[in-house]
Amino acid sequence: DAGITQSPRHKVTETGTPVTLRCHQTENHRYMYWYRQDPGHGLRLIHYSYGVKDTDKGEVSDGYSVSRSKTEDFLLTLESATSSQTSVYFCAISEVARRSSYEQYFGPGTRLTVT
Amino acid sequence: AQKVTQAQTEISVVEKEDVTLDCVYETRDTTYYLFWYKQPPSGELVFLIRRNSFDEQNEISGRYSWNFQKSTSSFNFTITASQVVDSAVYFCALFSNSGYALNFGKGTSLLVTP
Numbered sequence: 001d002a003g004i005t006q007s008p009r010h011k012v013t014e015t016g017t018p019v020t021l022r023c024h025q026t027e028n029h030r031y032m033y034w035y036r037q038d039p040g041h042g043l044r045l046i047h048y049s050y051g052v053k054d055t056d057k058g059e060v061s062d063g064y065s066v067s068r069s070k071t072e073d074f075l076l077t078l079e080s081a082t083s084s085q086t087s088v089y090f091c092a093i094s095e096v097a098r099r100s101s102y103e104q105y106f107g108p109g110t111r112l113t114v115t
Numbered sequence: 116a117q118k119v120t121q122a123q124t125e126i127s128v129v130e131k132e133d134v135t136l137d138c139v140y141e142t143r144d145t146t147y148y149l150f151w152y153k154q155p156p157s158g159e160l161v162f163l164i165r166r167n168s169f170d171e172q173n174e175i176s177g178r179y180s181w182n183f184q185k186s187t188s189s190f191n192f193t194i195t196a197s198q199v200v201d202s203a204v205y206f207c208a209l210f211s212n213s214g215y216a217l218n219f220g221k222g223t224s225l226l227v228t229p
Contacts, residue, residue: 042221102148106160
């Protein structure tokens with residue numbers, strides 16, 4: 001199994017509070033991603049990173065920000081949580097520099113509930 | 116634009132039946148990669164297979180097989196002699212060189228009953 005951890009694994013927070021989710025990898029992969037999973041929508045990309053301090057927006061980036069100060073850590077921040085951000089959040093990593101490997105490996109997920 | 120369609124939302128079969136999960140994709144890129152992931156009830160996402168656009172060979176791994184047909188833009192997944200442990204949500208996904216992330220279908224929930 002790829003070495004990917006997410007913290008916290010579960011969190012309940014109130015509307016309007018800031019929340020930071022952490023993804024940590026031990027694989028030294030260049031690319032990291034944050035997805036959210038909601039019923040009926042599958043997985044949707046929030047933000048991704050293609051290197052330290054290099055990030056870009058995904059399909060559903062509004063209300064989220066990210067930071068990557070080290071190769072191994074990718075943080076997702078909800079500046080002011082809303083109930084629509086209640087979801088399961090998955091981090092993923094990949095190493096597309098290797099031509100034979102584009103698959104992404106996923107962390108265990110974080111279940112976030114905004115009340 | 117890239118898109119992955121999994122038309123089957125839910126499938127229910129009895130153990131030992133064969134079942135095929137459909138995946139249709141859209142992309143304008145000539146080089147792309149297709150994937151299947153499994154999400155069991157425990158919630159983790161497990162990588163099953165990757166197929167490159169320039170390799171249309173079908174693949175078999177135990178009870179699992181994949182049929183890739185560029186002519187119909189399909190990448191279907193068949194489970195032979197299904198087992199209860201196969202119960203999960205299965206996602207098909209597409210990656211191409213014009214992007215950096217996977218485009219997922221909405222998933223097919225497979226229930227295998229004894």
